[in-house]
Amino acid sequence: MEAVSYTAQWTAAARAVETERESGALFEDPFARALAAPRGFELLEEYGGGGLLPFIAIRTRFYDDAARAVLAETGIRQVVSVATGMDTRAFRLDWPEGTVLYEVDHGGLIQEKRARLARLGASARAERREVSADLATDWLPALAHAGHDPNLPTLWLAEGLFFFLTEEQAGGLLNTLAAASAPGSRLVTDMVSRQLLRSPFNQSFLAALKKDGTPWRFGTDEPEEFLAANRWKTYEVREPGEPGAGEGRWPYEVQPRARRGVSRSWLIGAEVTGA
Amino acid sequence: MISTRIDEVRAWILSRHPERESVASDENLIESRLVDSLSFVELVYTIEAAADVEIDFDAIDIQDFQTISAIEKAFFARA
Numbered sequence: 387m388e389a390v391s392y393t394a395q396w397t398a399a400a401r402a403v404e405t406e407r408e409s410g411a412l413f414e415d416p417f418a419r420a421l422a423a424p425r426g427f428e429l430l431e432e433y434g435g436g437g438l439l440p441f442i443a444i445r446t447r448f449y450d451d452a453a454r455a456v457l458a459e460t461g462i463r464q465v466v467s468v469a470t471g472m473d474t475r476a477f478r479l480d481w482p483e484g485t486v487l488y489e490v491d492h493g494g495l496i497q498e499k500r501a502r503l504a505r506l507g508a509s510a511r512a513e514r515r516e517v518s519a520d521l522a523t524d525w526l527p528a529l530a531h532a533g534h535d536p537n538l539p540t541l542w543l544a545e546g547l548f549f550f551l552t553e554e555q556a557g558g559l560l561n562t563l564a565a566a567s568a569p570g571s572r573l574v575t576d577m578v579s580r581q582l583l584r585s586p587f588n589q590s591f592l593a594a595l596k597k598d599g600t601p602w603r604f605g606t607d608e609p610e611e612f613l614a615a616n617r618w619k620t621y622e623v624r625e626p627g628e629p630g631a632g633e634g635r636w637p638y639e640v641q642p643r644a645r646r647g648v649s650r651s652w653l654i655g656a657e658v659t660g661a
Numbered sequence: 662m663i664s665t666r667i668d669e670v671r672a673w674i675l676s677r678h679p680e681r682e683s684v685a686s687d688e689n690l691i692e693s694r695l696v697d698s699l700s701f702v703e704l705v706y707t708i709e710a711a712a713d714v715e716i717d718f719d720a721i722d723i724q725d726f727q728t729i730s731a732i733e734k735a736f737f738a739r740a
Contacts (some may be wrong), residue, residue: 436697586723587691587698638699647705647718649698 391495392429393574394471394601397546398577399426401472412447412635413478417506421472421499423424429598436591442650444632445576448624448653449545450479452574456541456655457482460570464534465512466490468544468563469521472499474508475543476651481512490525493518521559526566539570548577549602556604560616563641567658573618580605588649609652614659622655667733669711673704674729686730696726712736 399422401415430438453475456462458484463484467473470489481487487497487510496518515532519525530536540565556577563573582588583605595601606612611618627636631653641648665683674684674695681695690696696704704726705716714736 435694519705580719582698585698585701586721587696587701587726589723590691591698639703641702645702647721648724 391471391492391498392425392598393546393550394495395422395424395426396429396433397426397442398422398472399430400415400439401446402426403439404443404446410635412443412632415446415451415474415478417474417477417503417508418472420472420506423502425452432594433591435589436588437636438591438650440632440635440637441626444626444635445545445651445653448576448631449543449574450475451630452622453541453543455487456572456574460539460572462539462541462570463530464488464538465541465543466529466534467476468542468559469547470543471495471546473543473545474503476510476512476514477503477508479511485512486533487512487514488529488532488548489514489515490517490519490521490529492520502517526562529566534566536566537568539568539572540566542567542571542573542575544575546576548575548604550600551604553604553606557612557616560613560618564617564658564661569658571658573654573656573658575654575656577609577612577652577654578605579603579648579652580607581647582615582649582651584647585647604655606652607650609654613654613656616658617661618656618658619659620654622653624653625650666711667729669736670704670707670732671729673707684729686733687728690729691723691727701726708732708736710729 398418401418402422404411405415405418464480464486466488468490470491476487496516516526517532519528552561583602592602609623613620624631625640626632627638627640671684675681678695679699684695709716725731
């Protein structure tokens, strides 16, 4: 598998750890342990600390809740998981009748995930369509070929993706998604603060990611402005530990926005705006 | 033993790690994961309050935060 798939493995490992909590798990992903092989737990150990485990758990639950809320509140029935990795929402969540879920990622990952889920006897709870595509290229045609209709509103899920991009690529991706978004389309995503990438305390974690071929590059201290500049108006920006984002499960104080020097993660909901 | 202001920093570290009874002055706080990137900001505020200093986040030298001894030397030396 390609290097970025290691990220999918350790993310799955973190989801397995959360699922196997004795009590109070934020979600249950019964497939995560099998999807974390072969290196997920080893990488999680290497990268662990710095709130990574509770963050993945809180982030996963945030997306679960956000996806359910969007489909309940809107007529949106096409969902696109961009750089889906080892996400199993198609198999875990209840989806409204008529929902079509597109999972976009590298062909190698898509094939491996399909094989593992088949061995586990997993069955999707919505119509699920795999889209093998390289996100560094023009991938919208592949999505359209799989049946995505840009004239109907879309819910885009882009989980754990933006920090791997450059700022230019991040803005480009937001515009690409907007270009394929009918009015009313929504985006659920996450980003990190610029300070998280600069903090001396994060350098060993960031160096390990870089060594493994998956460096983190992009962060913003003003997610609302960054999204607005690239055609998305935020309706929800939360930090881990806040109500609706793992309150009570985050082992750190949530720092006021005005405080400088804070490593932050943003959990974001946004709606597309005109060009 | 007379409590000194650096003990406020030690107490903060121990309050975050109830499994620990003590932390040595020369123990590496980062390698031992007693302090990480997210709790670091709380450490800085604890030091600022205890030492009555202002720490510039843009000019932080990680060496000053490696151990309790280093913190004492960097921020409490004028006491």
